[in-house]
Amino acid sequence: MEILDTIVIGGGQAGLASGYHLQKKGVRYLILESSNQVGGSWSRYYDSLKLFSPAGYSSLPGMKFPGEQSLYPKRDEVVRYLQEYKRKFQLKVETNQRVESVEKGSEGFTIRTMTGDTFQTRTIINATGSFNNPFIPNIAGRDGFKGLTIHSSEYKNSEPFINQRVLVVGRGNSAIQIAVELAEVSQTSLAVLSPIKFVKQKVWGKDLHFWLKFIGFDKFPFWRFGKTAPSSSAVNDTGKYKERIIAGKPDQQPMFTSFYENGVIWPNGTKEQVDTVIYATGYRPQLPYLQAIGALDEEGKPSHKAGISEVPGLYYVGMEGQRSFASATLRGVGPDAQYVVKKLLHYLEHRM
Structure with a gap:
């Protein structure tokens, strides 16, 4: 059997950049x-999803995101871009190959997939x-609730929720986008642990991402100081979302x-x-196939520094806060992949 130099697990934005x-x-x-x-998970997100960064700050290495650079791409535009990216560079991808297990030996790693391939x-x-x-908090009485509970990863559009009483749990960008959409057709509230914070999408005529890049925060190497980049729950807003919250649609x-x-x-x-509770409460890493080789900590999270695992020969791209504030985003996976x-x-x- 041929021994490859490397196998990339995952064909989303991080895998394609790698x-x-x-x-x-x-x-x-x-x-x-x-x-x-x-394309990873992009095609499974809700229908109306828009990027929180404009096209000019949403490109993978070697290929500019098409269209007006100041506009915010929609979900389907991202999906098409990632598929075209794969075609343009003729990247070597095998689909329908879900990894089941990883073993480590003297020559490297053996990967087995659900299809039985090795x-x-x-x-x-x-x-x-x-x-x-998807992460769903364990709230008292949840199992006895007769209404519908779903995670935002299962939400597609507002049609099934017309005239319902809906709660959206969360206060991040996705929670606000979904709740604002639902408020058009239902009585919707955001259930939050603390009040929503808004960040202006444009400052002095420039998008927020311009300023993040300009001051260097976008790529500041937090990992050099033994830390991951901080995450932000603030909502990027042109004014529309704050106005809707103030108007109580949603409250x-x-x-x-x-x-x-x-x-x-x-x-x-x-x-x-x-009637319905929608959890827009984020996600957690789940990499059970790496457990056997000692790559995960006690909480099941990857043990790594800037994408370099404690297990020799194992690397990561696409982890939140991996090397910078931009890690795990379209604009951030390219530099991280290059480094890895x-x-x-x-x-x-040094092994050959």
């Missing part, structure tokens, strides 16, 4: 994608993201304390009947 830099360096590689197409590789870049492991309420059979109980003890590939090549050179 493939670009590997191919550029002449590395023998293969990208394994669990679904039937490249791959041999000297190194691995894990670039899977966390979309497949925001302090997080409910528990469920009861037909609804929720608010902090003041009031019960309210609710450089480290990977150094590792291979």
Whole structure:
């Protein structure tokens, strides 16, 4: 069996950016994608999703995001861009290859997939993201609630929720986008632990991402100081979302304390009947196939520094806060992939 130099697990934006830099360096590689197409989780997000960064700050290495650079791309535009990216650079991808297990030996790693295929590789870049492991907080009484509870990863559009009483749990960008959309057709509230914070999308006529890049915060190397880049729950806003919240469409309420059979109980003890609760509460890494080789900590999170695992020959791209504030975004995975590939090549050179 052929032993590849590296296998990239995941064919989303992080995996494609990794493939670009590997191919550029002449590395023998293969990208394994669990679904039937490249693009990662983008095609599964809600219909109306827009990027929180304009096209001019949303490109992978080597290929400019098309269209007006000041506009904010929609979900389907991102999907098309990632598929075209794969075609343009003729990246080596095998689809429908969900990784089941990884073993480490003297020559590198053995990867087995759900289809029964086996791959041999000297190194691995894990670039899977966390979309497949949505986080739902354990709130008292949840199991007894007779209404509908879903995670935002399952939300597509507002049609199924017309004339309902809906609560959206969360205060980040996705929570606000979904709640504003739902408020057009239903009685919707945001249930938040603390009041929503807004950040102006444009300052002095320039997008926020221009200023992040200008002052260097976008790529500040937090990892050099033993830290991951801080995440932000502030909502990027041109003014539209703040206006809607002020108008009460949707309104925001302090997080409910528990469920009861037909609804929720608010902090003041009031019960309210609710039809649907949507959790826009983010995601958590889930990489069980790396457990056996000692790559995860006690909480199941990857043990790494700037994408370099404690397990020799294993690397990551696409982790939130991996090397900078921009890590895990379209604009951030390219520099992270370049850094990781450089480290990977150094590792291979010293093993041969």
